Amino acid sequence: MTAMTQTTESSGTATLLDRNRRFAGDFAAADLPVLPKLRTVMLTCADARVDPAHVMGLELGDAVVIRNTGGRVTPEVVQEVAALAFLVGQMEGSTPGRFELVLMQHTQCGAERFADPQLQGALKAKLGVDVSHVAITDHEQSLREDIQRLRDAPELPGHIIVSGLLYDVRDGTVREVIAPAPLAD
Numbered sequence: 001m002t003a004m005t006q007t008t009e010s011s012g013t014a015t016l017l018d019r020n021r022r023f024a025g026d027f028a029a030a031d032l033p034v035l036p037k038l039r040t041v042m043l044t045c046a047d048a049r050v051d052p053a054h055v056m057g058l059e060l061g062d063a064v065v066i067r068n069t070g071g072r073v074t075p076e077v078v079q080e081v082a083a084l085a086f087l088v089g090q091m092e093g094s095t096p097g098r099f100e101l102v103l104m105q106h107t108q109c110g111a112e113r114f115a116d117p118q119l120q121g122a123l124k125a126k127l128g129v130d131v132s133h134v135a136i137t138d139h140e141q142s143l144r145e146d147i148q149r150l151r152d153a154p155e156l157p158g159h160i161i162v163s164g165l166l167y168d169v170r171d172g173t174v175r176e177v178i179a180p181a182p183l184a185d
């Protein structure tokens with residue numbers, strides 16, 4: 001990058017800090033409780049078009065949001081949710097309250113490209129990265145697979161209520177693919 005472009009283009013960091021100054025200027029959220037108001041954890045894709053604060057109107061303090069490639073359930077996600085559920089249990093004592101986990105995938109997801117065996121092979125060979133477990137070919141099937149991964153995780157308490165949603169990046173709508181139900185019946 002030349003000195004010229006540096007002076008004419010604002011960096012991502014500078015833009016974000018500038019926006020934060022405006023945000024902090026009328027900040028009024030200092031007393032929010034630690035536990036999310038909607039008692040909900042959302043898992044969704046890291047894609048820039050899929051921010052639940054916008055898509056689902058999440059306000060500060062509403063929900064815990066976990067984002068990764070595709071919004072898929074990985075061993076890391078299972079560990080994070082288990083740790084969160086444990087923490088909530090510690091805070092609430094013997095009768096834990098409602099704990100919802102919302103899985104939200106989206107159309108035109110980059111994880112659909114990971115279904116290409118050639119790309120999978122190239123990533124494995126060049127970077128040693130295995131993306132087969134996050135590849136998406138069919139959203140409904142992937143959501144069902146992810147819920148099964150959660151059910152198969154013994155560290156997750158059965159009272160967690162899980163649902164599966166699909167966000168359409170072309171028209172902004174979210175469709176309920178799998179209705180909310182507890183992990184264990």
Ligand SMILES: [Zn+2]
Nearest residue numbers: 045047109110
């Ligand atoms: Zn995506």
